[in-house]
Amino acid sequence: MTRILVVDDEESICFSFNRILTDAGHYVMVANSYLNAQTLIATNEFDVALVDRILGNRNGMELVGHIVKTQPFCSTVLFSAYPSFQSASEGFRHNLFAYLTKPVKKADLCTIVEQAGRTSRKRRLTRGLEMQLFQSPKRPCQFYGIVRNAVRLMRLILPTIIELQTRIDQRWAYVLADPAQIQQVVIHLGINALQAMEESPGTLGMTLEPLRIEERSGTGKRLEPGKFMKLTVSDTGCGMDEGTRARIFTPFFSTRPGGAGAGMGLTMVRTIVENHGGALGVTSTPGKGSRFYLYLPLIEHD
Numbered sequence: 001m002t003r004i005l006v007v008d009d010e011e012s013i014c015f016s017f018n019r020i021l022t023d024a025g026h027y028v029m030v031a032n033s034y035l036n037a038q039t040l041i042a043t044n045e046f047d048v049a050l051v052d053r054i055l056g057n058r059n060g061m062e063l064v065g066h067i068v069k070t071q072p073f074c075s076t077v078l079f080s081a082y083p084s085f086q087s088a089s090e091g092f093r094h095n096l097f098a099y100l101t102k103p104v105k106k107a108d109l110c111t112i113v114e115q116a117g118r119t120s121r122k123r124r125l126t127r128g129l130e131m132q133l134f135q136s137p138k139r140p141c142q143f144y145g146i147v148r149n150a151v152r153l154m155r156l157i158l159p160t161i162i163e164l165q166t167r168i169d170q171r172w173a174y175v176l177a178d179p180a181q182i183q184q185v186v187i188h189l190g191i192n193a194l195q196a197m198e199e200s201p202g203t204l205g206m207t208l209e210p211l212r213i214e215e216r217s218g219t220g221k222r223l224e225p226g227k228f229m230k231l232t233v234s235d236t237g238c239g240m241d242e243g244t245r246a247r248i249f250t251p252f253f254s255t256r257p258g259g260a261g262a263g264m265g266l267t268m269v270r271t272i273v274e275n276h277g278g279a280l281g282v283t284s285t286p287g288k289g290s291r292f293y294l295y296l297p298l299i300e301h302d
Helices: 011-023 034-043 060-070 085-093 106-135 143-157 179-197 265-275
Strands: 003-007 027-031 048-052 075-080 098-101 139-142 162-168 174-177 202-213 226-235 279-285 289-299
Touching (some): 003 011, 011 027, 011 106, 027 034, 034 060, 048 106, 075 106, 098 106, 139 143, 143 174, 143 179, 143 226, 174 179, 179 202, 265 289
Parallel strands (some): 075 098
Antiparallel strands (some): 226 289
């Protein structure tokens, strides 16, 4: 159930929105003024806020800014009978989810609220996962052992038309890590590569090698000079153009048809890697495939 706040100084609008959204199965609270809305915001948590641009002698945009500061997971939707480019631009600078024009059609209202509610829930989920990541215990472990186990699991799901090529340096190199999280990262990158090749014959490559970085690296998160283990996961799939490659680490972005998939996998992968002091980079050529590069710093261990 999506928790919705409707703010409009027109009683008829509040009544109409309340009835439509309640009938759609949502929990709705209404406010007919800026001050009433502030009171509700201070005492309740909302997933979506629908705010009129003009609230008596107050600007609805002020309320949008207040919501963004006090309830960062709430998706805000502004609506107005007199929309303007200036107000739209100002709204989207406040991370406005949508801008609707009155009168709002029932179908459009329900669709926007459903989408905004999903976005709000994803924000909360992502934040919860990030908190878990930063609280996870780490210990010295051999990176090659983690990769070896991930490769073994990947072979169990590998289609017969895909060839798995590995070159794993098995020296006793240690990283400070949560082994379960890093194994999940490796498996996710492997599955991502399989999806890029879809149902076509191809090659999935995994290479693990030591690396010394002499100068600050510009690969993803900047890496300080030092010793690292570098994992390269490659595929011979469809590849990505520059526009797609620039967005793949954006939360909820998905390259799958129709938005299939979590749309947040690579974002969380990068978060895990950076939480381990490492970095994640990618290169890709349309029609030829992609390569993901994972770097984790080595540690001294007896």
